[in-house]
Amino acid sequence: MNRIDRKFAELKGKNEKALIPFVTAGDPDMETTEKLVFSMFGAGADLVELGVPFSDPVAEGPVIQKASKRSIDGGTTLVKIFALVERLRQKTDGPLLLMMYINSIYRFGTERFFKLCAEKGVDGVIVPDLPYEERAEIQRDAEQNGVYPIRLVAPTSHERTAMIARDAEGFLYCVSSTGVTGMRGSFSTDFDEFFGTVKKYAKIPCAVGFGISTPEQARQMGAYCDGVIIGSAIVKIVEMEGRACVRHVEEFVGSVKKAIKK
Amino acid sequence: MSKPGRYGEFGGQYVPETLMNALHELEAAYEKYSRDKDFLDELGFYYREYANRPSLLYYAEKMTKDLGGCKVYLKREDLNHTGAHKINNVLGQILLAKRMGKTRVTAETGAGQHGVATATAAALFGMQCEVFMGAEDMERQSLNVYRMELLGAKVTGVDSGTGTLKDAINEAMRDWTSNVESTYYLIGSVMGPHPYPQMVRDFQKVIGIEAKKQYVEKEGRLPDCLVACVGGGSNAMGLFYNFIPDKSVRLVGAEAAGKGACTPMNAATMANGTKGIFHGMKSLFIQNDEGQIAPVYSISAGLDYPGIGPEHAELKQTGRAEYVSVTDEEAVRAFEYLSKTEGIIPALESAHAVAAAMKIAPGMRKDQGMIINLSGRGDKDVYSVARYRGVKLDEQN
Numbered sequence: 001m002n003r004i005d006r007k008f009a010e011l012k013g014k015n016e017k018a019l020i021p022f023v024t025a026g027d028p029d030m031e032t033t034e035k036l037v038f039s040m041f042g043a044g045a046d047l048v049e050l051g052v053p054f055s056d057p058v059a060e061g062p063v064i065q066k067a068s069k070r071s072i073d074g075g076t077t078l079v080k081i082f083a084l085v086e087r088l089r090q091k092t093d094g095p096l097l098l099m100m101y102i103n104s105i106y107r108f109g110t111e112r113f114f115k116l117c118a119e120k121g122v123d124g125v126i127v128p129d130l131p132y133e134e135r136a137e138i139q140r141d142a143e144q145n146g147v148y149p150i151r152l153v154a155p156t157s158h159e160r161t162a163m164i165a166r167d168a169e170g171f172l173y174c175v176s177s178t179g180v181t182g183m184r185g186s187f188s189t190d191f192d193e194f195f196g197t198v199k200k201y202a203k204i205p206c207a208v209g210f211g212i213s214t215p216e217q218a219r220q221m222g223a224y225c226d227g228v229i230i231g232s233a234i235v236k237i238v239e240m241e242g243r244a245c246v247r248h249v250e251e252f253v254g255s256v257k258k259a260i261k262k
Numbered sequence: 263m264s265k266p267g268r269y270g271e272f273g274g275q276y277v278p279e280t281l282m283n284a285l286h287e288l289e290a291a292y293e294k295y296s297r298d299k300d301f302l303d304e305l306g307f308y309y310r311e312y313a314n315r316p317s318l319l320y321y322a323e324k325m326t327k328d329l330g331g332c333k334v335y336l337k338r339e340d341l342n343h344t345g346a347h348k349i350n351n352v353l354g355q356i357l358l359a360k361r362m363g364k365t366r367v368t369a370e371t372g373a374g375q376h377g378v379a380t381a382t383a384a385a386l387f388g389m390q391c392e393v394f395m396g397a398e399d400m401e402r403q404s405l406n407v408y409r410m411e412l413l414g415a416k417v418t419g420v421d422s423g424t425g426t427l428k429d430a431i432n433e434a435m436r437d438w439t440s441n442v443e444s445t446y447y448l449i450g451s452v453m454g455p456h457p458y459p460q461m462v463r464d465f466q467k468v469i470g471i472e473a474k475k476q477y478v479e480k481e482g483r484l485p486d487c488l489v490a491c492v493g494g495g496s497n498a499m500g501l502f503y504n505f506i507p508d509k510s511v512r513l514v515g516a517e518a519a520g521k522g523a524c525t526p527m528n529a530a531t532m533a534n535g536t537k538g539i540f541h542g543m544k545s546l547f548i549q550n551d552e553g554q555i556a557p558v559y560s561i562s563a564g565l566d567y568p569g570i571g572p573e574h575a576e577l578k579q580t581g582r583a584e585y586v587s588v589t590d591e592e593a594v595r596a597f598e599y600l601s602k603t604e605g606i607i608p609a610l611e612s613a614h615a616v617a618a619a620m621k622i623a624p625g626m627r628k629d630q631g632m633i634i635n636l637s638g639r640g641d642k643d644v645y646s647v648a649r650y651r652g653v654k655l656d657e658q659n
Contacts, residue, residue: 054553054554055423055554055555056423056428056429056432056540056541056555058278058432058435058436058439058541059278059436059439061436065422072554077552078552101553102276102539103538103539103540103547103549103553103555104552104553106537106538106539106544106553107536107538107549107551107552107553108552108553128278128279129276129277129278129539129542130276131275131276131277131278131279131282132279132282133275133282134274134275134276137539152278152279153279154278154279154280155280156279156280156281156282156283156284156442156443157279157282157283158283160279160282160283164279175278175279175280178280178439178440178441178442178443179280179436179439179440180436180439180440
């Protein structure tokens with residue numbers, strides 16, 4: 001059983017929402033990322049997303065764009081990220097996902113990439129620029145290695161939702177609103193309608209992400225589904241605090257966890 | 263049979279889910295209107311009455327004699343309204359955007375020619391227009407920035423990355439993801455996710471259709487060679503497309519080698535690119551082993567793109583077209599050569615094609631002929647060339 005399934009089953013039993021924080025791997029350096037992942041799991045994170053930096057992240061807002069640049073400038077490579085995962089796996093069994101662009105997988109070699117995912121302990125991959133129609137790019141290799149390609153649905157998906165949700169695995173990543181990642185003051189999406197459609201078709205848990213930055217927003221959004229993804233708000237702390245970010249991130253993750261438990 | 267939107271293994275639709283319905287709507291609208299008589303009549307009207315089509319096919323007699331090889335013809339896309347081939351595609355897409363009920367158009371621009379063409383058409387059709395342009399390019403092409411503003415467009419500078427065309431496209435795609443309902447993203451080259459490469463090629467193929475007819479009228483036969491510059495590849499695709507079945511016609515794309523294809527300062531995707539997936543398409547890109555897209559360089563802002571349209575990638579793979587690299591120095595020499603020889607100042611982009619042609623023509627027989635696509639005029643590049651030659655111009659007064 002994939003760690004993602006196990007985690008969501010466990011949360012369901014406790015009637016709890018999943019908290020899924022994101023950090024860019026290698027920002028500000030790999031050592032800090034390693035500490036961050038442990039401390040986030042310790043503070044109540046249920047799954048952790050590691051961002052693989054890409055030179056031209058078109059789905060990201062300025063915060064994660066800058067983090068990607070810092071990480072690439074620091075010499076982050078996929079091989080180093082797999083080494084990080086290997087170190088993490090010696091101490092944690094928490095589900096780990098890689099969030100990355102299709103070119104990073106394609107250029108690395110799709111078969112080699114998924115073999116390493118399985119070998120080192122990556123449970124799922126989120127590829128924002130790989131829509132349903134192009135899923136064949138990774139589907140077979142992911143399946144053979146037991147790694148879940150996490151599918152995304154957006155408020156603009158409408159009738160596509162049924163098709164995307166039908167045989168999705170792990171959880172369904174619900175993009176909260178149009179636009180790129182990053183903090184938003186408010187959302188213009190009609191969430192009742194959006195999650196109404198999603199819930200109608202999804203047979204697996206749903207988690208919402210993009211633009212959620214405060215414990216209060218996390219609580220509100222969490223009410224619609226099974227989990228909340230927070231990226232830019234955490235990456236912003238890393239940007240501001242540098243290597244000293246661990247304690248601050250831990251505190252923030254703890255406060256979000258508390259809010260969504262209410 | 264490959265899927266629609268595929269050119270061999272290249273092409274596809276690699277975009278965020280948020281944009282997928284918008285792309286499908288665009289596909290459907292394009293399918294419908296590309297066969298719609300009213301649409302085609304209206305486009306033909308604007309080509310003729312507004313853009314100055316058909317463009318001339320000019321026999322460059324002095325250049326022919328000087329090079330001492332085959333006859334050299336110039337397809338004068340520089341004489342189009344706004345000074346480049348870009349208007350052909352923009353008029354087609356803006357008429358489509360109007361029919362789709364969009365109120366805002368956005369575009370990326372490198373040299374500024376596509377941005378100017380988009381701002382022009384937006385003014386004509388009363389649409390809101392925002393153009394994304396790399397900060398570095400805004401400096402190199404300040405004249406075109408002001409031109410776009412005169413036309414009523416908002417020009418947004420992009421600081422990220424190298425501040426050039428690639429980064430402008432990133433930002434335009436981000437904007438489109440945010441404003442997908444109201445906005446029509448008007449891509450300027452044969453690149454991006456399907457249906458853009460096909461649609462832009464179809465709106466540009468008028469170049470090749472006219473050129474074939476004009477050449478046959480003048481020479482009673484087909485040309486032996488076509489030469490066009492390639493950044494994303496739209497003017498080349500426009501000229502080549504109607505000649506692809508004519509196997510006797512050699513197709514040559516000239517890409518930007520910057521300071522040399524073997525130096526780090528180049529934009530020679532065909533020489534140095536590897537297969538990748540970026541900007542919505544599978545194609546060739548200049549990238550490192552990690553798949554990080556590399557910074558590229560050319561004196562010509564319109565050619566410094568680290569990728570190439572997917573149909574070109576296929577034409578290269580099948581060997582139907584060949585691609586050569588032209589350095590800044592060669593392009594600047596060709597720029598000066600054409601100005602002095604024929605009294606025509608070409609765009610620096612087009613000067614890459616002229617430079618390639620200057621190498622090929624002398625090796626061809628006198629009874630043979632070639633067409634160079636003179637994709638744009640060079641007024642915008644006069645300052646860049648002066649700077650390159652160390653000539654100080656007072657740009658402000």
